[in-house]
Amino acid sequence: MKLRIGQGYDVHRLEAGRPFVLGGIAIPHTHGPAGHSDGDVLIHAICDALLGAANLRDIGYHFSDKDPQYKGMDSKVFLRRVVEMVRECGYEISNIDATVVLEMPKVNPHVPHMQEVMAGVLNIRPEDISVKATTSERMGFVGREEGVAVFAVALLYKILDGSARI
Numbered sequence: 001m002k003l004r005i006g007q008g009y010d011v012h013r014l015e016a017g018r019p020f021v022l023g024g025i026a027i028p029h030t031h032g033p034a035g036h037s038d039g040d041v042l043i044h045a046i047c048d049a050l051l052g053a054a055n056l057r058d059i060g061y062h063f064s065d066k067d068p069q070y071k072g073m074d075s076k077v078f079l080r081r082v083v084e085m086v087r088e089c090g091y092e093i094s095n096i097d098a099t100v101v102l103e104m105p106k107v108n109p110h111v112p113h114m115q116e117v118m119a120g121v122l123n124i125r126p127e128d129i130s131v132k133a134t135t136s137e138r139m140g141f142v143g144r145e146e147g148v149a150v151f152a153v154a155l156l157y158k159i160l161d162g163s164a165r166i
């Protein structure tokens with residue numbers, strides 16, 4: 001078996017009146033992530049972790065934030081395309097683990113719903129995608145509620161036959 005690990009990181013500014021989209025769902029809040037797409041920072045970090053594990057560059061390389069076709073785009077579209085690219089390389093997802101760094105709104109009550117939605121897009125089991133939440137202890141841009149950051153890792157695997165190149 002061939003294993004490959006990847007990591008992803010993303011940050012978005014929070015702006016008043018924007019919908020708070022995270023992990024493929026909308027969470028009620030006064031502010032939401034700014035962005036060319038829907039600003040789903042969790043999905044963006046997971047896309048980069050998956051792309052990194054497969055050595056397929058990064059999300060901005062495939063889905064430019066200058067491209068008008070992606071304006072306001074549901075980031076689940078990016079996630080679906082990324083997992084297709086990973087599978088075209090012969091890899092399957094072993095598991096994904098992500099940490100959301102955010103003061104408000106609270107993420108934990110929404111984690112099971114996010115797991116269900118993202119697992120559905122990726123065609124994996126919800127237990128294979130972990131979402132954790134922490135704050136920044138009121139320090140820095142996260143602490144001032146100016147932004148949200150996400151770290152993610154993904155592990156891919158490929159079952160090799162005797163002739164496969166690793």
Ligand code: MG
Binds near residue numbers: 012
């Ligand atoms: Mg982003």
